[in-house]
Amino acid sequence: MAKAISIINNKGGTGKTTTTLNLGAALQKIGKKVLLIDLDSQCNLSNAFNIQNPTEHIGNVMLSKSELSDAIINVNNIDIVPSVTNLLEFEYMINNEPGREYLLKEVLDKNNHYDYVIMDCPPSLGTLAINSLVAADSYIVPMQAENFAFQGLDRILESAEKVQRRMNRNLELAGILMVKFQPRTKFGQAVVKNIAQNHNLDGKLFNGYIRQDISLMEAPAFGQNIFEYAPSSRGATDYLNIAKELILKYGKA
Amino acid sequence: MAKAISIINNKGGTGKTTTTLNLGAALQKIGKKVLLIDLDSQCNLSNAFNIQNPTEHIGNVMLSKSELSDAIINVNNIDIVPSVTNLLEFEYMINNEPGREYLLKEVLDKNNHYDYVIMDCPPSLGTLAINSLVAADSYIVPMQAENFAFQGLDRILESAEKVQRRMNRNLELAGILMVKFQPRTKFGQAVVKNIAQNHNLDGKLFNGYIRQDISLMEAPAFGQNIFEYAPSSRGATDYLNIAKELILKYGKA
Ligand SMILES: Nc1ncnc2c1ncn2[C@@H]1O[C@H](COP(=O)(O)OP(=O)(O)OP(=O)(O)O)[C@@H](O)[C@H]1O
Ligand SMILES: Nc1ncnc2c1ncn2[C@@H]1O[C@H](COP(=O)(O)OP(=O)(O)OP(=O)(O)O)[C@@H](O)[C@H]1O
Ligand SMILES: [Mg+2]
Ligand SMILES: [Mg+2]
Secondary structure, three states: OOEEEEEOOOOOOOOHHHHHHHHHHHHHHOOOOEEEEEOOOOOHHHHHOOOOOOOOOHHHHHOOOOOHHHHOEEEOOEEEEOOOOOHHHHHHHHHOOOOHHHHHHHHHHOOOOOOEEEEEOOOOOOHHHHHHHHHOOEEEEEEEOOOOHHHHHHHHHHHHHHHHHHOOOOOEEEEEEEEOEOOOOHHHHHHHHHHHHOHHHOOOEOOOOOEOOHHHHHHHHHOOOHHHHOOOOHHHHHHHHHHHHHHHHHOOO | OOEEEEEOOOOOOOOHHHHHHHHHHHHHHOOOOEEEEEOOOOOHHHHHOOOOOOOOOHHHHHOOOOOHHHHOEEEOOEEEEOOOOOHHHHHHHHHOOOOHHHHHHHHHHOOOOOOEEEEEOOOOOOHHHHHHHHHOOEEEEEEEOOOOHHHHHHHHHHHHHHHHHHOOOOOEEEEEEEEOEOOOOHHHHHHHHHHHHOHHHOOOEOOOOOEOOHHHHHHHHHOOOHHHHOOOOHHHHHHHHHHHHHHHHHOOO
16 A cells, blocks of 8 residues: 655745655665656656656656656666656646646555656655655655745745645645755844744654755766665665654554 | 746756746846746746745646736846646646747736846646747747757748747747756867757857856755856856847847
8 A cells, every 4th residue: 555745845945855865765775666747848857767758757647648667767776757758738737627626646556566656756745745745655755954944945835735625635744855955054044943932833843854966966877876876875774764754654554 | 028038948958947037137137027827737937936825826826816016026136927736727727728838928917017028837738838839039049069959840840930930920939948067078069060060050059058057056045146156157148148249139128
């Protein structure tokens, strides 16, 4: 029974793709069967697997023009459904479908043999992001310590709460994940203080966080995840810790 | 006669908002009359001016439910048309308008008393970004030295070329602007090498670039631009240089 997890944040550059890639790789390292889904027309996740211009992709899968199984590519024991650079054209058609928020859920409900399905959202709260929340059991919000990050978080939690109330009763927040975290900087410390004082956030943050680590940026340039590229790096250690924390939360799956 | 400039990059976190804010402030410092437009439902630019929940905003202006002049807020000698957190709902209505890519152009064509109108795009190549390209005289692509940044750039240049060919003959690239640039890092050097070897990029980059500078991140937390917050910082120097370079290119306006 797959645990479907949406990696979501409409703020750009907060480590969604880096998290999808390396959390997925960490879970696979621990022995879980993992499927990754690239929901972003930028295709950063697909490119990290050296996939360019695939004939089958998430766009035509969601519109039932292709089967999920036909779109899946296996790279180093991880399955991925890639995106495509003209995904916006498919998004437009998806928007005009009756029940347009349920298309991804319909696809995933038929495909149950993974332990974890992880969905990389684009920097938006539009149709594709909402589809991932409707299809998900839980969602992770990767966040950088920067201005207005917490105001942005409020909007994401609001959208997720609407989805949970109207379309997906099971949806829950798996956790907020601080990324590129530098505890000794002014912003880092302001964030730690903000979280300690904000009781709405109690229990919502992962215990672990992902530190700033250039290896996380370098790995995809070689078509690798952090465990292949730099297995003893901070990035590898940090993502493995998050994977373990996640499994403790949901681990019966 | 206003020079309208679109600040565009569908990749997240590449300094679009930081550039709109501080390039705008630099031009104003040099004596130009500047209007900023926030096209992003995240409202990072509006928040940098301490504007939250405005009754008039770019969404209802583009749908002709409000006049541009009613939506303009003046803060420290810079005019800004703010965005609103539910801009996606307006975007949906904009998408259903006949001639939907021309709505922003129509608005700006009636309002000619600025030297520069600078438009902050969301991380997308959707309707709002395309509206800004149709309305613009030129566009700037702020880019970070990171994986696949140049592939992403190709897509932006393609979209801009389609807009130029079909909807806006005057559109030109003002320049590619490297931001958060660290010349001594592996990625920084790879970028410099890539640019030197890639003849398609000849003459397309700004001579100047924006260095990594934490002051650029801190300033909006205080509702300030870099010239108010840290006038002798690298960020201030770098953005002023870009403003001067821009004026030399277009300076007759
Ligand atoms: N912990 C980290 N340390 C150093 N660099 C990082 C870290 N996490 C991510 N990065 C880098 O930051 C940039 C943005 O990360 P990423 O692409 O994962 O964010 P994103 O949220 O997916 O962006 P987008 O909103 O465009 O989809 C990338 O260049 C990435 O390599
Ligand atoms: N030169 C710089 N030095 C240091 N930090 C910077 C610099 N430029 C931008 N930043 C920081 O990087 C983050 C992303 O910048 P910004 O919000 O301007 O990008 P953006 O392209 O507008 O993002 P989005 O795609 O979400 O709209 C912000 O926290 C910002 O303060
Ligand atoms: Mg991404
Ligand atoms: Mg922005």
